[in-house]
Amino acid sequence: MTFRSICIAVYVFFYLIFTTPERIRLKKLEQTDPQKASRIAQAHVQKVFRHLLKISGVTIEVNGLENIPDEAALFVGNHSSYFDIIVTGAAIPGGVGFVAKDSLGNIPGLSSWMKRIHCLFLDRKDIRKGLQTILEGAEYLKEGYSMCIYPEGTRSTNGELGEFKGGSLKMAQKAKAPIVPVAIRGTRDIFENNPGLRVRPSHVTISFGTPFKISELPxxxxxxxxEHAKQAIADMLAQQ
Known part of the structure; x- marks a missing residue:
């Protein structure tokens, strides 16, 4: 474990402890002004993401910000590292909620912040609960909260694009929201490609592609x- 790894662990641990009063305040604010509570929570989380990237020594090249629509959208990206979430969350203006594995919903402090930014916890083993998660995501999109999902369902171990799960874009279809393809390269070099839980400085490129709506496809x-989103991501990865 490197010094950077230790610093990240310590930073996250104390942040979750010392921000307990703020989480409680935001939970109460949600009852009267949910949009304001969401904006504040997203600002907090984006600040944390950027701090973590700075501690890690990561530099980011962001392309295609002009492709991000003014309305709420479903961001669909390739997934090869834990740092994909941090990079994506830091790069999207105004922040975004994520569709995450259900086990993260059991982590005290972390799960609370995730709920504040409208993250959803997906149970991959229960089809009925999975459908409910998709419906909740559609409602968030209708309410104006952007979401992000990694349709491969799990991290790629070789950097190659895996199969995109067919139902992963259903929330955008139900909400009639635009889908933005997101191509991320270089995140595995931060952590997964290094032995012994080592975090090393790296350069990451994240690109936002042309948005599309399922209803407007042929x-x-x-x-x-x-497959349409996957091909768009593959094309962007080839150009990075």
Whole structure:
């Protein structure tokens, strides 16, 4: 474990402890002004993400910010590292909620902040609960909260794009929200490619592609929206 790894662990531990009063305040604020509570929470989380990247020595090149629509959108990205979430959350203006594995919902402090920014916890083993999560995501999009999902369902171990799960874009379809392809390269070099829980300085490129709506795709492609997004990401990765 490197000094950077230790610093990250210590930073997160004390942040979760010392921000307990703020989490409680935001939970109460949600009852009267949910949008304001969300904006404040997103600002907190983005600040943490940027601090973590700075501690890690990570530099980010961001492309395609002009492709991000003014309305709430579903960001769909490739996934090869834990740091994908940190990089994506730091790069999207105004922040974003994530569709995460359900086990993260059991971590005290962390799960509370995730809920404040409208993250959803997906139970991959229960189809009924999975459908409910998709419906909740659609409601968040309708309410104006952008979401992010990694359709491969798990981290790629070799950097290659895996299969995009067909139902992963359903929330955008139900909400009639735009989908923004997101291509991320270089995050595995921060952590996963290093032995012994080592975090090392790296350069990451994140690109936002042209948004699209499933309803506007040709009839032959509407059932394969996941493949449409996957191809767009593959094209961007080839250009990075």
């Amino acid at each position: 009839a032959t492609e509407k059932k394969f929206a996941g």
